[in-house]
Amino acid sequence: MSEQLIEVVLRSIWISGAALLFSLTWCLPISLFLGLRNFRGRNIIISIFNAFIGFPTVALGIILVALFSNAGALGSLGLLYTPTAIIIGQALLVTPILVSLLTSAIESVDPSIRDLAKTLGASDGQAKLAVLSEARKGTILAGIAAFNRAIGELGVALMVGASLRGYTRVMTTQIALEYNRGEWELSVQLAIVLLAIVFSLTLLANMLRRD
């Protein structure tokens, strides 16, 4: 594997990893709220998140380009064609799948755990943490699914990142680009690396699910 290839692989992991971290900062509170409380409209909100899991990446890409472009509403931030733009896009992209999987993981925790923690004198925050720790398998599975979705998507990275060499070029955009410029060998190499990453993470997730 050439040095350039390694650089692109690392950048992909870095960008999608950052997207996952950011996404968790709002997905965790949202999921705890949805998973632990009962209120009118809760099911509707959950179905909306579920429906958005299939949000087409190109549609999100074009919306973000319209926002980030110099002519767009957020143009003055100068975000178009930066890694930050890809991170924002992927963080939004994985939000529905994270919320959906986290919420069902949290829901499946026996309510008595939370009550027990509280009777033992835990604060509300500590009780939530106890729930999360009980749901850790589901939480990790949600994280892996979200990361796989992010690292394997093309639309957002291509449109808001433009595959700039040494800057915003990630595995999926380079696979498309090398195919377009006739460098099929490199394209196939990258596809194999991408598949290896996604498969090994999925395998890990399956192992977690079993025990």
Add this chain to the structure above:
Amino acid sequence: MNKLALILVVLVIAGVSAVAAIELSGRTVPRLKVSTTTSLFDTGLLDNIADEYLNNYGVRLDVISLGTGPALDQAGSGDVDVTFVHSPTLENLFLTDNSGGARKIIAYNFFAIIGPDEDPAGIENLSTIAALQKIAETKAEWVSRDDNSGTNTKEKALWKSVGFPDFTALYEENWFTATGQGMGATLVVANEHRGYTITDTGTYLKYFNDNLINLKTFVSSGKDLLNVYSVMAANPVDNRENVDFQGAIDFIEYLISDNGQSFIGNFGVAEYGAPLFNPAVQLLKENADSEIATWIRDTAFFENSECPQQYRLGQEQLYQ
């Protein structure tokens, strides 16, 4: 502070430092944003120019590869600083609506009409127009990029002179296939379908030499297949005030310098035995009477100039 809040804070810090690290790693040198037509990119010319420019001038080029139409749009919206294109018709519109200027013609080559060896339409040795007429008459498959690129603009003009003034009317023909993709992908489709298409010679030679396609060149010279590449800077007014205008002009000066021109002219010689792009600056400067210089003036000049005075954005030194 409870632990949950702590987890969230740690996530935010980790995320922010990841972003900072990746942004900083890419921003150690000044950058110039460049949009380009696919042929200059897919052949590898712009990656090579980017390396050369970084090594000698310390500026990194961020190259975004698109068809000519979208490449011009990027410069028009101020999302890139410089644009490389090859469609005089679209360039003229770009200049007249003040989206950019300081246009310099930097290189030329020829488009080619290519197709399967068997030549089902029998276009061997015909002129461009006669060849297209023959393809339409015999209903031999034609594959079009249909992506508003420079090549596609040329194709539309050619079909117009053959009797299809409305390009979209071709969609109704069962021998016509529109890919909506770049040159490379379109070449592959034409190869699979054993159809004819129009291509820039650079991309064709690369695909042909790498054995990705085995289509044959049937027509590849003449004024109506001339392919002229130019470069323009985004005009730093209106919504484009944050483009790097000086950086763009410096880069254009490099491209038209003897160094830049010989770099373009030598590109691909080692690999393909002939240049993929012929330098145009000296040819036009000498006011040479050569046939090709005349063709360039006839097809790619506006008001008898490669860039009329009012669109030079004060950069007269580029035209001396």
